[in-house]
Amino acid sequence: MHLFNRIKFRTPETVELEFTLAGIGNRAWALLIDYHVLAGIMTVFVVVWVTVSVQLQKLWEGIFGKQVSLWLIAIAFITGFAIYAGYFVFFETLWHGQTPGKRFAKIRVVRDDGRPVGLQQTALRALLRPIDEFFYLGALFIIFNNSEKRVGDLAAGTIVIQAQRPLASTTLTISEQAKPIYEHLLQVADLSALLPDDFAVIREYLLRRGAMSTKARMKLALELTGQVKDIIDLEKLPETVVPDVFLEAVYLAYKEVGDWGVGTGE
Structure with a gap:
């Protein structure tokens, strides 16, 4: 197993993204943190269940007899497992593939195609977690699997990657060359x-x-340019205007059109 395995995703918009797999060290560190939170x-x-069950046993013993103790133990085990599995389902669904441990370790669960995980994937991973932890079966799968997947990942179609550094700002950097083109588009394009x-x-x-390879970026920009030109009924552009x-320019023009109430803007 390589120290830093990498994997490439292709989004529905044909954007090629490359990520680093989390690795067993990061995953073990995240799990250790999560288990400390779960222990609390x-x-x-x-403590709450013991206090409540004592009162319930007194109330129900006359109705169900001595079997009430077995029922209370069974309910406790079922509730405990629900809390255990629900912890991972709740956080990974709400936090887009991260638990408190994963967030601290800077790793994330995503689908095999790079999309965020949903309730189905997180639930399946959580339900199969006990199998992965049986005799460290999940660790063995991670070590000897090129995609570093445990049993839950294989079943759910997910993979664990190192979380990418978030964008510093949602404000785009627009080049000066785009501004005259954008003014031209407002006049001639639909x-x-x-x-x-x-x-x-x-x-x-x-x-x-900025996160794409040069080849993927050029290819996608060219494809998007052709599609957008057809949509806005634009016949041609000056040869010096590159797709980016x-x-x-289209981004700027559409924002201004949105300000007039035709589009959505931001």
Whole structure:
């Protein structure tokens, strides 16, 4: 197993993204933190349950007899497992693939195609976690699997990656060359034909382009440029205008159109 395995994802918009796999060290560190948090939660549960179960046993013993103790123990085990599994499901769904431990260790669970995990994936991973922890089976799978997947990951179609550093700002950097093009587009292009979803794809590309390889960036920018030109009924652009600058200009123009009430803006 390589020290830092990497994996590439291709999004539905054909954006190629490369991530570093979390590795067993980071995952073990995250799990250790999560188990400490879980231990605190379970301690509170046990104290509350013991207090409540004593009262319930007194109330129900006359109805159910001595079997009430077995029922209370069974309920305690079921509730305890629900808390255990629910901890991972709750945080990984709410925090887009992270638990407190994963957030501290700067790792994240995503689907095999790079999309955020949902309730189905997090629930399946949590329910299969006891199997992974049986005789360290999950650790063995992570070590000897090229994708570093445990049993829960294989079943849920997920993978654990190192969390990427968040963007410092959602404000895009627009080049000076885009401004005259944007003014030209306002006069000659039908920007009202550009849907909010189209604008969102352009904006997502402009935000993520710095993380792409040069080849993937050039290919995607060219494809988006061709699609946008068809949508806004634009026949041609000056030969000196590169796709990146054109998309920046479309972004600026659509924002201004949105301010007039035709589009959505931001």
